[in-house]
Amino acid sequence: xxxxxxxxxxxxxxxxxxxxxxxxxxxxxxxxxxxxxxxxxxxxxxxxxxxxxxxxxxxxxxxxxxxxxxxxxxxxxxxxxxxxxxxxxxxxxxxxxxxxxxxxxxxxxxxxxxxxxxxxxxxxxxxxxxxxxxxxxxxxxxxxxxxxxxxxxxxxxxxxxxxxxxxxxxxxxxxxxxxxxxxxxxxxxxxxxxxxxxxxxxxxxxxxxxxxxxxxxxxxxxxxxxxxxxxxxxxxxxxxxxxxxxxxxxxxxxxxxxxxxxxxxxxxxxxxxxxxxxxxxxxxxxxxxxxxxxxxxxxxxxxxxxxxxxxxxxxxxxxxxxxxxxxxxxxxxxxxxxxxxxxxxxxxxxxxxxxxxxxxxxxxxxxxxxxxxxxxxxxxxxxxxxxxxx
Numbered sequence: 001x002x003x004x005x006x007x008x009x010x011x012x013x014x015x016x017x018x019x020x021x022x023x024x025x026x027x028x029x030x031x032x033x034x035x036x037x038x039x040x041x042x043x044x045x046x047x048x049x050x051x052x053x054x055x056x057x058x059x060x061x062x063x064x065x066x067x068x069x070x071x072x073x074x075x076x077x078x079x080x081x082x083x084x085x086x087x088x089x090x091x092x093x094x095x096x097x098x099x100x101x102x103x104x105x106x107x108x109x110x111x112x113x114x115x116x117x118x119x120x121x122x123x124x125x126x127x128x129x130x131x132x133x134x135x136x137x138x139x140x141x142x143x144x145x146x147x148x149x150x151x152x153x154x155x156x157x158x159x160x161x162x163x164x165x166x167x168x169x170x171x172x173x174x175x176x177x178x179x180x181x182x183x184x185x186x187x188x189x190x191x192x193x194x195x196x197x198x199x200x201x202x203x204x205x206x207x208x209x210x211x212x213x214x215x216x217x218x219x220x221x222x223x224x225x226x227x228x229x230x231x232x233x234x235x236x237x238x239x240x241x242x243x244x245x246x247x248x249x250x251x252x253x254x255x256x257x258x259x260x261x262x263x264x265x266x267x268x269x270x271x272x273x274x275x276x277x278x279x280x281x282x283x284x285x286x287x288x289x290x291x292x293x294x295x296x297x298x299x300x301x302x303x304x305x306x307x308x309x310x311x312x313x314x315x316x317x318x319x320x321x322x323x324x325x326x327x328x329x330x331x332x333x334x335x336x337x338x339x340x341x342x343x344x345x346x347x348x349x350x351x352x353x354x355x356x357x358x359x360x361x362x363x364x365x366x367x368x369x370x371x372x373x374x375x376x377x378x379x380x381x382x383x384x385x386x387x388x389x390x
Contacts, residue, residue, distance in 0.1 A: 002176060002177065002178050003177045004174050004175065004176050005142050005174070005177065005258075006172060006173065006175075006187075006258075007142035007145075007172070007173060007252075007256075007258060008146055008170060008189075008253060009146035009147045009149065009170070009171045009172075009253055009257075009362065010150060010169065010170050010250060011153060011154050011167060011169035011170070011171075012154060012361040013078060013079065013085070013154075013167020013169065013238070013239055014168055014170065015045055015239055015240050015242075015245025016246060016249040017250060017253075018043075018045060018073075018074065018077055018086075018239070018240070019044065019246050019247040020247055020248070020250065020254075020269075020360040020361070021077070021268075021357055021360040021361060022050075022052060022070045022073050022247075023042060023043045023054075023247045023268045023360070024268045024356040024357040024360040025069045025072075025073045026052065026056075026064065026066055026070075027039045027268075027270070027271060028355070029064045029066075029069055030058065030062060030064055031271065031352060031356075033062040034058045035352035035353070036058075036059045036352070037057070038055075038056070038057045038058075038122075038273060039269065040054045040055045040056070040269060040270055040274065041054035041056065041097075041270075042054050043269070044244070044245070044247075045240040045244065045245045046244040046245075047086075047240055047241045048082065048086070048090075048091045048092060048240075048241075049240075050074070050086075050091060050092070051093075051094045051095075051096065052067075052093070052094070052095050053095075053097065055099060056097050056099070057099045066095045071093060072088075073357075074088040074091075075088040075089075077167050078157070078158070078166070078167040082241065084238075085166065085167065085238045085239025085240060085241040118310035118341055119341070120307065121275045121279075121308065121309055121310070121342050122274040122307070122342070123265075123275065123276065123305075124304075124306050125264070125265055125275065125304070126303065126305075127265070127276065127280045127304075128255075128260055128261045128280070128300060128301070128302045129280060129281075129282070129283025129287045130261075130287050130298075130300045130301070131291040131292075131298070131299050132259070132297065132299075133291055133297050133298070134182055137366035137376075138291050138292060139256070139365060139366035140256055140257060140259035140260075141175050142174070142259065143173075143253075143256055143258075144366055145175070145216060146172060146257060147362045148215045148216075149173065149188070149190065149211060149212065149215050150169065151369070152210075152211045152214065152215045153165070153169050153190065153192060153207070156207075156211055161210060163195075164194050164195040164198040165195075166192075166193035166194060166238055166239075167193065167238070167239060168193035168238030168239045168242070169190070169191060169238075170189075170190070171190050171191075172187075172189035173188055173189075174188075175220075182220070183220075184221075184222050184225070185216060185220045185221055185225050186224070186226065187227075187228065188216065188227050189228045189229075189231070190211065190212070190229045190230070191232075191235055192230060193236070193238035193239070194230075194235060195236070200230060200233055203229065204229040204230065208229065247268050248267075248268060248269075251264070251265075253363065254267055254268075255363070255364065255365060260300050261302070263276070265280075267364060268356070268359075268360050272342075272345070272346045272349075272352060275305050278342060278346055279303055279312075279342070279345060280364075281345070281351070281374075281375035282340070282345045283301045283303060284365050284376075285349065285380075286317075286334050286338050287299040287301045288375075288376065289378055289380040289381055289384055290317070290319075290330060292378040292381050293378075293380075293385050294385075295319075295323060295324045295384060295385075295388065296320075296322045296323040297319075299317065299318070299320075299322075299323075300317075300318045300319075301316075301334065302314075302315070302316055302317075302318070305342075310342060311340070311341060312340050312341075315335060315340060317330045324388070333384065333388065337383055338380070348374075349374040349375055351374075355372055359373070
């Protein structure tokens with residue numbers, strides 16, 4: 001029986017993604033000077049205005065020029081004038097940073113502040129990670145293609161392959177499945193911000209030839225594939241001038257496009273003591289290694305924590321009937337091979353480093369364009385196979 005699934009991605013110039021990148025840029029700046037920094041940074045933007053706020057605590061009084069970081073990132077995205085959607089030089093930028101709550105800090109670093117005490121979870125919550133053998137990067141095909149289209153749309157703009165594109169944009173892909181396998185693309189949707197002088201028919205023709213066809217495998221495109229390019233007919237006003245933006249509003253774009261579940265916690269702007277981020281990375285790492293080891297075709301791994309507690313209160317594996325072992329057996333093996341405490345996750349994945357801003361656009365998982373994301377490694381395959389044999 002056939003079914004379909006749709007996922008979306010957005011360009012770096014989307015207002016919410018702009019905020020994610022600024023929050024992670026601030027995080028990286030603090031981690032570069034103090035790997036122990038505890039950061040929870042949120043960004044908000046609207047027309048001609050940007051606010052960076054949050055709770056940040058460092059061990060040695062590190063200071064960071066947050067406004068300068070924000071303006072640089074906005075400039076790099078391409079917002080250099082009000083006409084385009086935001087002026088990186090003239091728009092107002094406010095910074096409201098305070099120290100992390102002492103109550104939260106007690107849970108993370110311990111009441112005695114002793115380094116011997118295990119790091120506790122920075123909050124309660126549940127986290128999910130997933131992998132599937134639909135693509136080489138072991139990601140669901142709909143989100144993988146949506147990200148590829150968004151990257152290509154951005155490349156065409158940045159390299160000025162056409163000269164009328166502007167930073168804001170969205171992509172969306174609907175994949176048709178038969179017997180749980182992707183067989184065709186039903187629909188591709190692109191919304192691309194543009195200069196006022198370009199004709200719609202020219203933009204549509206260019207994006208079909210320059211963005212879609214070089215990106216989407218030809219064997220997945222059929223005579224029935226529907227293309228919707230700038231469906232409203234006009235997308236001149238974009239970025240914060242058209243819509244407000246905020247950190248953490250694109251969590252499904254950040255993960256699996258809805259194909260696997262999401263616990264609800266955003267990633268960007270959070271240091272790795274926040275299990276919303278670090279545990280989600282570990283769940284992806286476990287799921288990816290299970291699929292890469294050939295132990296399942298599709299795998300979702302989930303975990304739950306209580307604030308201040310180091311050990312998870314729940315952990316399990318679901319292979320949707322594709323596992324080579326019962327799910328409970330895979331879960332037991334995973335618990336033995338992978339650390340699940342916040343401190344263990346941070347150490348194993350080496351997360352106290354400034355590696356986060358590049359993940360804040362085009363997703364945190366399946367990133368073949370980024371070489372130093374430890375949760376994307378498949379270095380546990382041999383150990384998993386040995387444990388299964390044992």
